[in-house]
Amino acid sequence: MTEEVVKITSRNFDVPQAHRLSVALERGAYQGLRKALTMKPDDIVAEVRKSKLRGHGGAGFPAGVKWGFVPKDTDKPKYLCVNADESEPGTCKDRLILQKDPHLLVEGIVITCFAIGIHTAYVYIRGEYHYPTRIFNDAIHEAREAGFLGKNILGSGFDLEVYTHPGAGMYICGEETGLIESLEGKKGWPRIKPPFPAVIGVFNCPTVVNNVETLSYVPSIIKNGADWFLKLGTPTSGGTALFSVSGHVKKPGVYELRTGTPLRTIIYDVAGGIRDDKKLKAVIPGGSSAPILTPDEIDVAMDFDSMMEIKSMLGSAGIIVIDEDASMVDVLFWLTRFYRHESCGQCTPCREGTEWLFKVASRIQVGRGRPGDLDLMLNLCDRIEARTICPLGAAAAMPTRAMIKKFRAEFEEAIQKAAATAA
Amino acid sequence: MPTITIDGKTMEVPAGIKIIEAARLAGIRIPHYCYHPGLSIAGSCRLCQVEIEERGRRRLDISCNIPVADGMIIYTDTDLVRDVRKGVLEFLLVNHPIDCPICDDAGECDLQNYYMEHGLYDSRFFEPKVHKHKVYDLGPTVVLDAERCVLCSRCVRFCAEISKTHELGIFGHGSYSELINYPGKALDNPYSQCVVDLCPVGALTSKDFRFKRRVWYLKTTPSVCPSCARGCSIEVHYDLNHVWKDPRARVHRLKPRYNPQVNDWWLCDRGRQNFRWVDANDRLISPRIKKNGAWGNVDWDTAIAELSSRLSKIIHEKGPDAVGIITSPKSSTEDVYVWRRLADDLKVSNRAAVFPDELKGEEDDLLRKADLNPNRYAVDLIGIEQKGSPGTAQEVLNKAVHGKIQALIVCHHDLSPYLQSSGGADALRNLELLVFIGCSDNPTQNGAHISLPTAAWVEREGTYINFRGWIQRFFLAVPPIGESMPEWKITERLAAKMGHPYKYTDISQVFQDAAKQIREMEDLSWSDIGPHGSRVQGAGKSDKPERQKSFDLAPTGCFVERVWQRKYF
Numbered sequence: 001m002t003e004e005v006v007k008i009t010s011r012n013f014d015v016p017q018a019h020r021l022s023v024a025l026e027r028g029a030y031q032g033l034r035k036a037l038t039m040k041p042d043d044i045v046a047e048v049r050k051s052k053l054r055g056h057g058g059a060g061f062p063a064g065v066k067w068g069f070v071p072k073d074t075d076k077p078k079y080l081c082v083n084a085d086e087s088e089p090g091t092c093k094d095r096l097i098l099q100k101d102p103h104l105l106v107e108g109i110v111i112t113c114f115a116i117g118i119h120t121a122y123v124y125i126r127g128e129y130h131y132p133t134r135i136f137n138d139a140i141h142e143a144r145e146a147g148f149l150g151k152n153i154l155g156s157g158f159d160l161e162v163y164t165h166p167g168a169g170m171y172i173c174g175e176e177t178g179l180i181e182s183l184e185g186k187k188g189w190p191r192i193k194p195p196f197p198a199v200i201g202v203f204n205c206p207t208v209v210n211n212v213e214t215l216s217y218v219p220s221i222i223k224n225g226a227d228w229f230l231k232l233g234t235p236t237s238g239g240t241a242l243f244s245v246s247g248h249v250k251k252p253g254v255y256e257l258r259t260g261t262p263l264r265t266i267i268y269d270v271a272g273g274i275r276d277d278k279k280l281k282a283v284i285p286g287g288s289s290a291p292i293l294t295p296d297e298i299d300v301a302m303d304f305d306s307m308m309e310i311k312s313m314l315g316s317a318g319i320i321v322i323d324e325d326a327s328m329v330d331v332l333f334w335l336t337r338f339y340r341h342e343s344c345g346q347c348t349p350c351r352e353g354t355e356w357l358f359k360v361a362s363r364i365q366v367g368r369g370r371p372g373d374l375d376l377m378l379n380l381c382d383r384i385e386a387r388t389i390c391p392l393g394a395a396a397a398m399p400t401r402a403m404i405k406k407f408r409a410e411f412e413e414a415i416q417k418a419a420a421t422a423a
Numbered sequence: 424m425p426t427i428t429i430d431g432k433t434m435e436v437p438a439g440i441k442i443i444e445a446a447r448l449a450g451i452r453i454p455h456y457c458y459h460p461g462l463s464i465a466g467s468c469r470l471c472q473v474e475i476e477e478r479g480r481r482r483l484d485i486s487c488n489i490p491v492a493d494g495m496i497i498y499t500d501t502d503l504v505r506d507v508r509k510g511v512l513e514f515l516l517v518n519h520p521i522d523c524p525i526c527d528d529a530g531e532c533d534l535q536n537y538y539m540e541h542g543l544y545d546s547r548f549f550e551p552k553v554h555k556h557k558v559y560d561l562g563p564t565v566v567l568d569a570e571r572c573v574l575c576s577r578c579v580r581f582c583a584e585i586s587k588t589h590e591l592g593i594f595g596h597g598s599y600s601e602l603i604n605y606p607g608k609a610l611d612n613p614y615s616q617c618v619v620d621l622c623p624v625g626a627l628t629s630k631d632f633r634f635k636r637r638v639w640y641l642k643t644t645p646s647v648c649p650s651c652a653r654g655c656s657i658e659v660h661y662d663l664n665h666v667w668k669d670p671r672a673r674v675h676r677l678k679p680r681y682n683p684q685v686n687d688w689w690l691c692d693r694g695r696q697n698f699r700w701v702d703a704n705d706r707l708i709s710p711r712i713k714k715n716g717a718w719g720n721v722d723w724d725t726a727i728a729e730l731s732s733r734l735s736k737i738i739h740e741k742g743p744d745a746v747g748i749i750t751s752p753k754s755s756t757e758d759v760y761v762w763r764r765l766a767d768d769l770k771v772s773n774r775a776a777v778f779p780d781e782l783k784g785e786e787d788d789l790l791r792k793a794d795l796n797p798n799r800y801a802v803d804l805i806g807i808e809q810k811g812s813p814g815t816a817q818e819v820l821n822k823a824v825h826g827k828i829q830a831l832i833v834c835h836h837d838l839s840p841y842l843q844s845s846g847g848a849d850a851l852r853n854l855e856l857l858v859f860i861g862c863s864d865n866p867t868q869n870g871a872h873i874s875l876p877t878a879a880w881v882e883r884e885g886t887y888i889n890f891r892g893w894i895q896r897f898f899l900a901v902p903p904i905g906e907s908m909p910e911w912k913i914t915e916r917l918a919a920k921m922g923h924p925y926k927y928t929d930i931s932q933v934f935q936d937a938a939k940q941i942r943e944m945e946d947l948s949w950s951d952i953g954p955h956g957s958r959v960q961g962a963g964k965s966d967k968p969e970r971q972k973s974f975d976l977a978p979t980g981c982f983v984e985r986v987w988q989r990k991y992f
Contacts, residue, residue: 192466192488345600347467352514355598359550376547383510386483387469
């Protein structure tokens with residue numbers, strides 16, 4: 001078990017007072033920054049690209065490649081938006097970074113901004129995260145006092161200001177363009193693409209949007225080199241990932257493991273197995289938007305590409321373990337309820353489709369299912385997925401489809417029971 | 424110019440245009456709600472999705488946002504695209520009240536039209552519907568039914584981008600999203616009814632028009648707005664057959680007609696409501712002569728003969744300087760031209776059209792002009808007034824008041840506001856002959872000796888030249904009320920009676936004659952003035968950027984087939 005656990009981003013999680021600059025400095029904070037400031041910005045981008053660092057917000061897009069999309073010869077200011085609007089059900093990793101090791105994130109932000117030539121960074125923090133926001137604000141203050149932020153950082157001539165911006169409680173503001181709209185003070189409606197944020201983002205300027213966890217790996221990559229990082233994980237997704245394990249396991253929590261660690265190992269070894277040693281029924285592997293897995297499928301390696309192969313996704317690595325006691329009909333009800341509530345209402349398929357899915361799912365749940373409901377839901381999923389502005393429609397459709405396909409017998413039983421009661 | 428292939432048809436299209444516009448050039452109409460060529464791209468209705476093949480990869484994307492690129496292959500009629508349209512329409516209808524029988528937009532509703540085209544399925548929706556505001560008063564002109572709304576956000580974008588008044592927004596989220604005005608801010612701007620034109624469904628209806636007529640009874644004629652010097656292109660919607668509600672009402676609404684040179688897709692509320700007088704009770708319907716202080720209806724021959732003999736007598740006795748003619752900048756170009764020709768032939772020098780203080784309207788950057796006369800430019804061009812001293816009507820009037828003029832012919836004007844300084848309406852009592860020629864009753868008509876009714880602008884053909892020198896034609900929509908006649912015909916008959924036969928049988932002859940005489944109009948031809956008008960020589964350039972003709976989209980949701988494009992132009 002121990003070989004999977006590699007503490008990079010989580011190395012200070014158990015250290016008392018690690019959010020104070022003095023403690024963080026003792027633990028080696030800002031060493032990566034000192035090294036980065038001696039490097040050429042393009043070399044930093046190349047190093048990160050070489051490390052195969054993937055975006056940990058959910059999409060898994062290579063971070064170095066994303067940085068490369070920002071136009072170099074522009075007169076406009078460039079911005080970095082740090083996505084700390086962590087709202088994916090089953091995911092609670094970014095909060096720990098903000099709360100336990102904020103200086104790691106600040107260091108990651110400074111290195112990233114130095115590499116791309118950005119002088120203003122916004123950290124968009126989920127509105128409910130009052131306490132982490134406070135700690136992070138203190139950390140920014142301390143870092144500025146110590147010369148890690150502000151004008152002429154560590155005498156390098158590089159300037160950077162970091163601002164925090166609290167969200168107002170919408171899941172959709174975690175989508176990068178929804179976040180940008182919200183940051184501009186508008187309703188968090190995702191934008192149509194093209195243009196992409198790298199060209200026209202916040203305040204119509206080139207913008208990089210990265211997840212908190214993604215940026216927190218950057219200091220260690222610079223300090224220890226891309227090869228070291230790449231070797232920790234799989235050849236296509238380097239390093240480690242923070243897995244938030246919740247649900248019916250003995251030891252729920254956030255674990256930093258090498259990417260590619262088998263799901264079975266995570267559930268049975270790292271998280272201690274199923275609660276009360278019951279039978280495993282299903283696993284949601286990467287936040288609620290990821291298609292559900294049956295017990296036969298849990299030997300899969302937890303990295304972006306292996307998960308794609310079995311038509312699920314690593315997503316935000318929020319693992320929700322479901323044991324035999326849970327009813328899939330209930331799970332589907334709660335899942336559709338969430339997406340129906342969080343659909344922003346901008347584009348037609350998602351706005352009306354998520355509502356419809358929820359209404360059918362709740363009917364089945366209360367015992368008023370009708371024959372044909374399951375095929376109807378599958379057809380609705382087809383008509384929502386990939387036809388919307390942002391991925392929220394797909395995030396609602398994919399797990400619904402997987403759940404109905406993999407547990408169809410259970411849903412049919414519920415519908416037949418309803419028919420029998422009605423007769 | 425990139426070369427693209429749409430549904431197997433390879434063609435060159437202008438660089439930078441969107442696929443939906445390129446498809447229009449190819450004669451393919453892609454269904455859409457949120458897209459409007461005059462507004463920013465929202466991309467939210469998802470109805471206009473097509474399959475796009477680029478570099479061997481085929482994907483589904485919205486055609487309103489993707490610019491054309493060289494080598495692009497576009498499929499607009501595959502199984503997938505048809506399924507997308509069916510899906511979007513089904514989604515839009517699940518929470519729609521489907522109250523078409525009582526919806527004012529039925530017949531010109533894009534939801535209806537597209538469903539008949541692409542939907543046609545049985546409902547699979549058994550759940551209770553989401554309920555929102557019904558019959559919600561948005562402001563003085565528009566009523567909202569939020570349940571019918573498809574949330575295309577065209578109206579929101581219009582208020583943000585065109586009228587720049589920001590009254591509307593979409594509130595709430597998910598399927599409870601609802602279009603409504605911002606708290607305490609009524610939809611009250613000079614262009615508010617444009618949102619009714621933009622609304623593809625029956626969510627926004629005009630207080631002025633709702634429940635007056637079913638739209639499929641309406642017939643359409645292209646015309647020009649007579650309300651200010653902008654001269655916006657409009658359509659006149661009228662109905663002559665279904666009179667059980669209001670027998671007098673023939674014209675029911677005016678809608679903007681796309682014209683990139685003048686008004687784009689828009690029309691102001693004032694112009695939109697400037698048609699009630701056409702069917703109002705104060706229209707003059709018969710030539711009248713006042714005898715012993717009482718009006719008596721006469722036929723045209725009698726009226727013209729009486730006018731001719733009395734006018735000839737005055738000219739014969741006191742010379743042409745005893746006659747004054749005040750024509751109107753509200754009359755058509757041809758009317759003013761025939762008046763000038765007659766005034767020249769009669770050697771009348773006391774002639775004018777414009778009162779100096781007539782700039783009383785509100786003006787803004789979008790459309791509205793302070794000058795409320797549609798044809799001021801033509802008056803200046805034709806030279807009915809003395810060159811170099813426009814606005815001489817007050818001088819002519821003063822001469823009449825001071826007894827230097829014995830006969831005064833007035834077209835359309837109500838003179839009473841200009842007589843206040845000189846003793847009110849009674850100031851003209853001493854005139855030997857006061858002739859009023861116009862559409863509607865007013866105090867000046869009441870004080871006249873002879874009154875001749877003219878046809879309103881929707882009852883005849885003619886042209887207006889707007890403040891930028893754009894000449895546009897308008898057409899006959901409804902027949903002239905009563906015995907009224909186009910103004911040029913009255914003048915022509917009067918001239919013939921007085922010994923100057925012009926022999927015009929048709930308005931086009933008047934126009935061609937005018938074009939021959941007036942240098943600036945010499946390269947204009949009656950049949951060549953197209954739907955967007957033509958530029959008069961020496962006129963200033965349009966203040967609107969030139970747009971491609973292919974973007975000429977009809978106002979949204981209009982049921983009436985635009986056959987007039989062939990019939991009129």
